[in-house]
Amino acid sequence: MENRETWSGNFGFIMATIGSAIGLGNVWKFPYITGMNGGGAFVIVYIVCVLLLGVPVMICEMNIGRKTGLNAYGAYKRLELRRSRIGRFIAAGLILGGLCLIGAGSYGFGTVSVIAGLIVLKLGFAAFGLLAIFGALAILSYYAVVGGWIVDYMFRSFSGNLNYSDVASAGEAFGKLTESPWRVSLFYVLFMVLCGAMLVGGVRNGIEKWSKILMPLLFFLLIAVIVRSVTLPGSWPGVKFFLEPDFSKLTAGGILMALGQCFYSLSLGMGITVTYGSYMRKNQDIFAASFWVMVLDTLAAVLAGLAIFPAVFAMGFNPGDGPSLIFKILPATFNHFPGGTGWLWGGLFFLMLTIGAVTSGVALLQNGVSFFQDQLKWSRMRSIAVCFCGVTLFGFLSSLSVANWKHIPAVKTLIGKMFGAEHVPGSFFDMLDNLTSNWMLPIGGMVICLFVGWVWTARKAARELRLGASKSSPDVNLISLLAGFLGEPMYKTTRDHGLTLISLWAIIIRFFAPVVIFLIFLRAVGVNIGF
Numbered sequence: 001m002e003n004r005e006t007w008s009g010n011f012g013f014i015m016a017t018i019g020s021a022i023g024l025g026n027v028w029k030f031p032y033i034t035g036m037n038g039g040g041a042f043v044i045v046y047i048v049c050v051l052l053l054g055v056p057v058m059i060c061e062m063n064i065g066r067k068t069g070l071n072a073y074g075a076y077k078r079l080e081l082r083r084s085r086i087g088r089f090i091a092a093g094l095i096l097g098g099l100c101l102i103g104a105g106s107y108g109f110g111t112v113s114v115i116a117g118l119i120v121l122k123l124g125f126a127a128f129g130l131l132a133i134f135g136a137l138a139i140l141s142y143y144a145v146v147g148g149w150i151v152d153y154m155f156r157s158f159s160g161n162l163n164y165s166d167v168a169s170a171g172e173a174f175g176k177l178t179e180s181p182w183r184v185s186l187f188y189v190l191f192m193v194l195c196g197a198m199l200v201g202g203v204r205n206g207i208e209k210w211s212k213i214l215m216p217l218l219f220f221l222l223i224a225v226i227v228r229s230v231t232l233p234g235s236w237p238g239v240k241f242f243l244e245p246d247f248s249k250l251t252a253g254g255i256l257m258a259l260g261q262c263f264y265s266l267s268l269g270m271g272i273t274v275t276y277g278s279y280m281r282k283n284q285d286i287f288a289a290s291f292w293v294m295v296l297d298t299l300a301a302v303l304a305g306l307a308i309f310p311a312v313f314a315m316g317f318n319p320g321d322g323p324s325l326i327f328k329i330l331p332a333t334f335n336h337f338p339g340g341t342g343w344l345w346g347g348l349f350f351l352m353l354t355i356g357a358v359t360s361g362v363a364l365l366q367n368g369v370s371f372f373q374d375q376l377k378w379s380r381m382r383s384i385a386v387c388f389c390g391v392t393l394f395g396f397l398s399s400l401s402v403a404n405w406k407h408i409p410a411v412k413t414l415i416g417k418m419f420g421a422e423h424v425p426g427s428f429f430d431m432l433d434n435l436t437s438n439w440m441l442p443i444g445g446m447v448i449c450l451f452v453g454w455v456w457t458a459r460k461a462a463r464e465l466r467l468g469a470s471k472s473s474p475d476v477n478l479i480s481l482l483a484g485f486l487g488e489p490m491y492k493t494t495r496d497h498g499l500t501l502i503s504l505w506a507i508i509i510r511f512f513a514p515v516v517i518f519l520i521f522l523r524a525v526g527v528n529i530g531f
């Protein structure tokens with residue numbers, strides 16, 4: 001661990017971490033779910049989720065990463081000194097739940113649950129570290145397929161071949177693309193190569209060096225597209241649609257989406273921030289870093305909406321079309337830009353999105369790479385080669401089956417046999433997205449809170465957190481601060497006994513976050529919890 005690489009400083013770390021956070025989640029998902037869920041009203045709920053759940057979980061992840069200097073699996077293993085009671089309790093729950101499922105005739109899910117329980121019994125919390133690492137590689141395998149579409153669109157736009165006069169013809173062309181597995185696969189592999197290439201230099205000379213150039217460029221491109229977009233005649237209704245709060249459109253489902261989106265957008269629950277945190281130095285401030293990552297990630301999401309909606313409205317299109325916004329409505333929108341400059345703006349937009357997606361892909365890959373380096377002591381190049389090849393091969397299942405199962409019928413039959421035909425979704429691609437985003441991210445987030453709050457203990461975690469933090473900030477008494485009493489002499493004796501930033505964080509991760517995430521998780525998987 002002594003010769004582990006480190007980030008060169010705060011700026012490099014923050015750029016790399018927002019590189020992992022800003023991606024398709026911000027530019028593609030956030031604008032359309034905001035549009036569907038009451039505009040500014042959704043943005044407010046989202047920001048509350050980020051503050052109450054996202055940032056506390058991010059702090060946990062960076063903290064255990066920096067403490068141990070290891071990947072998620074290694075970090076859990078090192079910090080769980082004795083097999084914890086909570087770990088055994090979870091294992092028992094999984095085994096009993098699995099047996100009940102088998103009893104009820106649900107053999108596939110039951111068996112998976114029992115096996116998971118036995119693994120947790122054997123490995124303790126480290127089992128969840130493994131789940132996170134392989135979950136992240138699985139996310140990469142389909143994320144890179146979407147990344148490939150984006151690269152494809154960027155090339156087509158710059159070469160003037162993304163010219164559709166209306167949404168219907170753009171939609172038809174997109175449909176054709178998703179039905180051409182070899183073209184999808186070609187760009188998918190290209191995307192993977194871009195991610196792998198960025199890693200070759202390592203943490204400081206690869207990820208950090210590239211992020212320091214690419215992230216400012218991403219913000220620059222985003223702002224350039226916004227300026228063009230809001231100066232188009234008739235763009236104002238787009239700004240209003242995106243940001244004007246309409247609380248009547250906000251439903252319980254929308255609130256759940258805000259929570260899921262907050263984890264997805266900040267790349268939490270998958271061990272990624274543990275890995276990035278493991279390259280931090282003790283004199284870096286975790287509170288400050290997570291604050292900046294949160295601000296910049298949220299800013300990027302809001303800016304993406306401001307780049308997209310004004311242009312869509314100005315060109316007279318209807319944005320309410322959900323996920324097809326980027327691949328169907330936007331190409332048609334750019335095509336109508338005045339002066340025939342649409343190819344340029346479209347190209348710049350997709351370049352910006354390519355940057356966001358590649359820097360997220362790199363983080364997902366590095367998560368696996370650091371696991372092999374730390375646990376099996378493999379060299380960096382060997383770890384990169386194995387992760388790259390493994391993910392690329394596995395990802396063909398997604399790239400060949402974006403629209404349906406036509407090219408991989410055997411996999412469909414197998415999954416149908418194991419879990420029941422009614423649980424086979426529209427494609428392998430959909431299945432992975434649902435499995436990782438709706439199941440693995442919330443489980444990962446909840447587990448890390450329980451682990452840091454109760455197993456490693458909040459007390460020890462707080463000690464680590466104070467390292468590198470500016471002297472007073474974590475322990476400043478928030479009540480005294482708000483009341484303006486900080487200068488009072490008595491404050492010196494009471495500052496550790498009250499609501500401080502660090503005690504607020506500890507309370508959230510011990511009680512609030514695990515309970516709330518568990519409820520959301522139940523709801524997301526279809527259990528009726530009364531709202």
Ligand code: PHE
Nearest residue numbers: 021023024025026264265267
């Ligand atoms: N945060 C990334 C995005 O917004 C996606 C991501 C999700 C990356 C989960 C890693 C883990 O696009």
